[in-house]
Amino acid sequence: MEKKQHIDTVCVQGGYTPGNGEPRQIPIVQSTTFKYATGEDMGKLFDLEASGYFYSRLQNPTCDTVAAKICAMEGGTAAMLTSSGQAANFFAVFNIANAGDHVVASSAIYGGTFNLFSVTMKKMGIDFTFVSPTATEEELHAAFRPNTKALFGETIANPALNVLDIELFAKVAHEHGVPLIIDNTFATPAHCRPIEWGADIVTHSTTKYMDGHGSCVGGAIVDGGNFDWMAHAERFPGLTTPDDSYHGITYAERFGKEGAFITKATAQLMRDLGTTQSPMSAFILGLGLESLHVRMKKHFENGLAVAKYLAAHEKISWVKFPALEGDEDYALAKKYMPNGTCGVVSFGVKGGRAAAEKFMTGLRIAAIETHVADARSCCLHPASTTHRQLSDAELAACGVSADLVRFSCGIEAAEDLIADIEQALAEI
Ligand SMILES: *Cc1c(COP(=O)(O)O)cnc(C)c1O
16 A cells, blocks of 8 residues: 655645646646537536536636645545635535534634624524533533534634644534534644544635735635445435435435535535636645645744743733643644644733734734735734624633734744834833
């Protein structure tokens, strides 16, 4: 058997093996449509009887090649790109939960996902129960109902930076016969591969570290291929009973555990909702992925250096960085991410909101942006920006206090970032 390759090699080489005389770099297939000799040839594609391309809203070779790289990096069996991380999380849940269904989610998740779940998907008739990321096994069990279809959480929560106990969440999900969906945006497969810890579906906002250069908004969904839909056929009729819009195909039968989830999400959700990624964006994402493992190492080193500096500073009231010794998530961080977490540090500036704003305005290298996980350092005050729709109680439930500053360390020199922070703190 071929030896399993190290993640560094998969980042660079995964997903694309050109044949003799073919382009070394992934070709950009900038075409909406594909030509066929007969209507019958194309008909087979529409019926999912043959694989191939006919319209780039559903599938495109450049997007599929980049999805295959992400799939290999996560150790999955099938993957797809979406237009954004929001679309990826929406598809991942909506692919198995309909009106009248229920989903359990960690409360420490990205503000946009919290709003998607608690407002927009609620309007669609799907109920969510939010649990603490540190919930005990009993507390997790108590959140489940007979109509629960999935458990959802983030490896490292944005912006609360809690580390999820993936093994525990997977165990409880599987005891209730539902998959665990993990948003792995902040850890990236360079530092954590949730499928190896029991997660079933992994999602990404590729906009963040994967792209890594603030270039393209995008998302991805990866199926680990381990969840047995047929063993829980009554709970997941969308995968285990015939789809009338595809001449009665039953996805779980035709495409197996390995391919059913992504085929259904492509054939139904992408067909009908159309949140597809452009081939050009996918190509740029592919370039970013080639250096992900190198960048993550530097992001983490800078994050740790900045966290240590802040923790010893008199004007800082608290620091949250899971790999900082003494952090409440230190043990979980070491277990799930032995090579490092990510470059995002959250902290409180003494003097609250006003001091935090003065501090951020004083920074010269790090820019104030809603963005995070970029090669360039950036920072944000979530309570007055990304999370401003949330009440104080909801903010607290997400682990976001009013004084929280989220500082995303780029891949500049740590000494320069610290010098910049030092002079900005001196001004308040
Ligand atoms: C940014 C983010 C999202 C949303 O992704 P977009 O690409 O902005 O749509 C989802 N989850 C996490 C953890 C994120 O950081």
